[in-house]
Amino acid sequence: MATSFSIPEHTLDRDCTTLSRHVLQQLHSFSADAQDLSAIMNRIALAGKLIARRLSRAGLMADVLGFTGEINVQGESVKKMDVYANEVFISVFKQSGLVCRLASEEMENPYYIPENCPIGRYTLLYDPIDGSSNVDINLNVGSIFAIRQQQGDDLDGTASDLLQQNGRQQIAAGYILYGPSTLLVYSIGSGVHAFILDPSLGEFILAQENIQIPAHGPIYSTNEGNFWQWDEALRDYTRYVHRHEGYTSRYSGALVGDIHRILMQGGVFLYPGTVKNPEGKLRLLYETAPLAFLLEQAGGKASDGQTPLLDLVPSKLHQRTPLVIGSPEDVALVESFIQEHRRRAETKTEKV
Numbered sequence: 482m483a484t485s486f487s488i489p490e491h492t493l494d495r496d497c498t499t500l501s502r503h504v505l506q507q508l509h510s511f512s513a514d515a516q517d518l519s520a521i522m523n524r525i526a527l528a529g530k531l532i533a534r535r536l537s538r539a540g541l542m543a544d545v546l547g548f549t550g551e552i553n554v555q556g557e558s559v560k561k562m563d564v565y566a567n568e569v570f571i572s573v574f575k576q577s578g579l580v581c582r583l584a585s586e587e588m589e590n591p592y593y594i595p596e597n598c599p600i601g602r603y604t605l606l607y608d609p610i611d612g613s614s615n616v617d618i619n620l621n622v623g624s625i626f627a628i629r630q631q632q633g634d635d636l637d638g639t640a641s642d643l644l645q646q647n648g649r650q651q652i653a654a655g656y657i658l659y660g661p662s663t664l665l666v667y668s669i670g671s672g673v674h675a676f677i678l679d680p681s682l683g684e685f686i687l688a689q690e691n692i693q694i695p696a697h698g699p700i701y702s703t704n705e706g707n708f709w710q711w712d713e714a715l716r717d718y719t720r721y722v723h724r725h726e727g728y729t730s731r732y733s734g735a736l737v738g739d740i741h742r743i744l745m746q747g748g749v750f751l752y753p754g755t756v757k758n759p760e761g762k763l764r765l766l767y768e769t770a771p772l773a774f775l776l777e778q779a780g781g782k783a784s785d786g787q788t789p790l791l792d793l794v795p796s797k798l799h800q801r802t803p804l805v806i807g808s809p810e811d812v813a814l815v816e817s818f819i820q821e822h823r824r825r826a827e828t829k830t831e832k833v
């Protein structure tokens with residue numbers, strides 16, 4: 482007997498828009514390359530689920546929180562969660578036939594999976610736990626990732642091809658934000674899309690498609706404790722926002738959360754060079770370039786203060802770079818302060 486009962490089509494469709502299906506939809510293809518990219522995103526999602534699961538019970542389990550006692554290649558103290566999350570990404574790509582090399586903040590040299598190399602010539606660049614100072618106090622942290630195609634054979638195992646590419650050669654980039662819900666935001670070069678982990682399904686489900694950053698926003702996000710270590714141009718910009726209405730400061734100490742807020746609400750995130758670290762703190766290949774790729778796809782802008790971030794080519798794997806990123810008008814305003822100071826400095830030198 483026919484029934485008048487029907488399930489609203491859009492509800493089911495929404496619940497079925499998983500990450501791997503979305504990648505295929507975006508690529509309008511079921512080719513082998515499209516399937517590979519979809520499978521890679523699915524593995525990254527699995528890493529996100531494993532990390533989210535561990536974080537959600539961290540305070541109840543032994544050996545999850547705190548430091549390992551090691552210092553990483555960046556000279557930073559390593560947390561147990563850094564090690565766990567780093568290994569999770571390696572583990573999900575072993576025997577996947579998908580990713581041939583992984584390079585992360587926590588490893589001095591890339592990790593090779595030679596058995597994958599004849600098939601999947603992709604490289605995963607990642608920051609397994611971004612904002613790890615937040616881990617022990619149950620505040621938001623994230624993971625950042627980017628996918629690039631390996632250029633050449635890398636026979637000497639130095640990954641030197643990564644030092645010849647700029648950020649425009651990224652195939653995909655994104656982040657996972659471990660907050661009240663676990664959120665995955667990604668782009669494969671056709672817009673920015675957000676997925677929320679539905680714990681009852683164990684799947685990332687599409688939450689928002691084609692996110693656009695506001696052209697201007699109220700937030701400025703920076704560690705103002707470094708004020709006296711910045712160039713005068715950055716200090717002048719900060720004085721400008723202090724003296725004008727409509728600005729508000731937000732800084733969590735974890736880049737992924739701070740950038741996510743700016744993506745949704747508009748504004749600018751700054752991590753400039755300091756007297757101690759003229760190149761700033763953040764790393765190009767697995768922190769700033771993936772975020773720049775993502776924000777440009779959302780209509781935002783990113784630079785090192787002068788040069789578009791995506792034009793920078795690293796000279797070493799763990800290269801650092803200053804970062805100005807966010808709404809196009811706000812990034813342009815910061816850059817105008819930097820340009821003005823440079824112009825004044827040049828005029829001064831000419832006069833001498």
Ligand code: AHG
Nearest residue numbers: 608610611612613614704734735736
């Ligand atoms: P990580 O935990 O991967 O080393 O990254 C921390 C980064 C970034 O998340 C954050 O924006 C910044 O460091 C905070 O640095 P300060 O404590 O110097 O503000």
Ligand code: MN
Nearest residue numbers: 608611612768
């Ligand atoms: Mn980081």
Ligand code: MN
Nearest residue numbers: 586608610611
């Ligand atoms: Mn990290």
